Amino acid sequence: MSWITIFERPGRRGARKWPRDGVGLHAARAAIVRRVAEPLPIAVLVSGAGTNLQALLDTVHGREAQIVAVASSVADAPALARASAREVPTAVFARGAYADRAARDAALADWLAQRGVRLVVLAGYMELLGGAFLERFAAAVINVHPSLLPAFPGIGAVAQALEYGVQVFGVTVHFVDDGVDTGPVITQRAVELPDAREEAQVLAALRPIEHELLPEAVRMFARGELSIDASDPRHPRAPAGARGASAADWPSGLRAARRASPQARDRL
Numbered sequence: 423m424s425w426i427t428i429f430e431r432p433g434r435r436g437a438r439k440w441p442r443d444g445v446g447l448h449a450a451r452a453a454i455v456r457r458v459a460e461p462l463p464i465a466v467l468v469s470g471a472g473t474n475l476q477a478l479l480d481t482v483h484g485r486e487a488q489i490v491a492v493a494s495s496v497a498d499a500p501a502l503a504r505a506s507a508r509e510v511p512t513a514v515f516a517r518g519a520y521a522d523r524a525a526r527d528a529a530l531a532d533w534l535a536q537r538g539v540r541l542v543v544l545a546g547y548m549e550l551l552g553g554a555f556l557e558r559f560a561a562a563v564i565n566v567h568p569s570l571l572p573a574f575p576g577i578g579a580v581a582q583a584l585e586y587g588v589q590v591f592g593v594t595v596h597f598v599d600d601g602v603d604t605g606p607v608i609t610q611r612a613v614e615l616p617d618a619r620e621e622a623q624v625l626a627a628l629r630p631i632e633h634e635l636l637p638e639a640v641r642m643f644a645r646g647e648l649s650i651d652a653s654d655p656r657h658p659r660a661p662a663g664a665r666g667a668s669a670a671d672w673p674s675g676l677r678a679a680r681r682a683s684p685q686a687r688d689r690l
């Protein structure tokens with residue numbers, strides 16, 4: 423754990439003299455010592471451009487969370503360059519390099535575990551993750567999806583929505599389970615686009631929302647504000663009295679819930 427020390431200003435009434443120990447000319451004495459949890463170590467899984475990865479790098483990285491690993495299913499994904507530019511370790515786990523998906527998932531999970539990952543974020547990751555991987559990171563995998571789930575799950579969500587003729591689009595961040603975008607919803611936001619006819623137009627409107635909601639979900643997880651209760655698994659929010667404990671203080675496998683549901687897993 424790290425510590426932050428707040429100093430009184432010298433010369434204030436009642437302030438004691440600070441010993442001459444090199445702390446600094448303007449330090450009077452330590453008044454408040456506050457314990458601060460270490461940033462939550464997270465991994466980001468990618469397959470493409472990495473704009474959501476960049477949003478995480480620009481917001482929570484080095485603050486509430488520390489991105490300690492970026493893994494890609496595509497060797498030349500631009501997202502890898504974004505990670506390297508910030509000196510974040512990267513690796514490629516291409517499906518074709520392994521005998522089957524289970525072998526790929528095992529290698530990926532081993533690499534993430536070696537780096538101490540406690541939350542896995544799917545940010546444009548275009549691969550399914552098997553049950554064994556999800557068991558190793560139980561209740562600690564989240565995904566961002568470009569629709570208001572449960573509407574339009576899976577690949578091509580925006581195209582599905584346009585074909586259906588909807589006028590309200592949106593973004594969902596959810597926990598990952600063993601279905602296709604069926605895990606408990608963490609947060610959502612809608613936007614009205616009644617004149618939208620092109621997928622690029624909708625995606626351009628949704629991207630800034632993704633860039634806000636995904637970092638906020640990571641912050642909520644890191645602050646211990648999420649809980650998956652088996653009696654109410656569709657509403658992963660901790661009761662007010664249970665909030666405040668850092669996820670970094672929770673036992674392995676229970677970062678997102680002290681009473682985690684075994685069904686709380688998913689993919690992009």
